[in-house]
Amino acid sequence: MNLPVLGPLPLSGFTHIWFFLFLFVVAGLVFLYFWIQRSRKARLARFADSEMIGSVAPKPQSRWHHLPPALVAVALVMFTIAMAGPALDRKIPRNRAVVMLVMDVSTSMDATDVSPSRMKAAQEAAKKFADELTPGVNLGLISFAANPTMLSSPTTNHEATKVAIDKMQVAERTATGEAIFAALQAISTVGAVIGGGDEPPPARIVLFSDGKETSPGNPDNPRGAFTAARAAKDQGIPISTIAFGTPDGTVKVDNADVPVPVDDTTMKQVAQLSGGTSYLAQDAPQLDQIYKTLQDQIGYETVRGDASTGWLRLGALVLAIAAISALVINRRLPL
Missing domain, CATH: 3.40.50.410 (von Willebrand factor, type A domain)
Known part of the structure; x- marks a missing residue:
């Protein structure tokens, strides 16, 4: 399998391509997150009538509260790529x-x-x-x-x-x-x-x-x-x-x-x-x-060499940014 590029250097393939099946798990987690969000809104609408909803319902959240979970999903994708063993052609x-x-x-x-x-x-x-x-x-x-x-x-x-x-x-x-x-x-x-x-x-x-x-x-x-x-x-x-x-x-x-x-x-x-x-x-x-x-x-x-380290570092960085943004925006970790 040949995929295009990571920055200016071309990826020459992957050693463990089957790890990409984990992307289905990531997609499932994203689907589950949005399903939970819709379920919360549905429960709120069912138990609060139109006159009381303004006093009972929490204030509408900014769209930025979705940022930490989104960053976690991106980090999981990067970890998946790292597990798949990306290879990089280097000229020596x-x-x-x-x-x-x-x-x-x-x-x-x-x-x-x-x-x-x-x-x-x-x-x-x-x-x-x-x-x-x-x-x-x-x-x-x-x-x-x-x-x-x-x-x-x-x-x-x-x-x-x-x-x-x-x-x-x-x-x-x-x-x-x-x-x-x-x-x-x-x-x-x-x-x-x-x-x-x-x-x-x-x-x-x-x-x-x-x-x-x-x-x-x-x-x-x-x-x-x-x-x-x-x-x-x-x-x-x-x-x-x-x-x-x-x-x-x-x-x-x-x-x-x-x-x-x-x-x-x-x-x-x-x-x-x-x-x-x-x-x-x-x-x-x-x-x-x-x-x-x-x-x-x-x-x-x-020479074909391993390129997974860069993806691991990038994934860890994105995961750290997700944790910080969750504390700043939602006042809790994205768990």
Whole structure:
């Protein structure tokens, strides 16, 4: 059972939902209260004639005398919610996750359809991502063109990753599958030495590229991108892909403008096969927003915790207010 919100934080469900049956008891008590009130008025009308009623009947009570019983009913509802075991999803920073940033440095990344160039914009956004990533996450960097290059092994020292990002240089060809396999190997290696749990640390690959794989030509080849994505799926490591660029990108080759339009078809398929999510960015602000989304997904984990204490405290507070208002308004406790 999912109910909406308690203040700004969403309730994620209840552990003991059957306690809500107690609300029928609360409803019965409310009905009994109003029945008693009507019965009192009926007895008064039966035993006092119209001439004597003014001298015999007590003075009409203010509607405020119903406030204490109403507050008691509200407190009972809050106690019922507490007994039902409300749960609350809380986001806490990860401290043993592994993230491999795998970045395309093929020649097409020199295109200037994104100012000042795809490569420069990608480097700045990646460094900002490293800056804002949760400190406890192990971040590594692989660049790839014809071959993958490990520029920074997974580490919580994100400054080292930022330094490595600045060292990336463009080269020919795009071996996406080889880069993914290299990232899987790096995750496996660091996972073997990271303590703090009986299972391997949670891991994610962030694959950044502007075009389809060119080496090998068929992504279903043994070292192709689709084969690597299936391997990532088998290891429980999703790949978040970012296709970066516009359809109008060009690069200079022998003084001629060669079109290098962004191609996110391969990237979408890689994400789908691995169980990840694909994104498309055509300018630097869009890329920054995607990295912020990934930072939120990767840097934090959602933990379900007990939220009954707040309801108990609130119920006790309302019950205390009911007692005080009963003494002030009715000169007695609401019993």
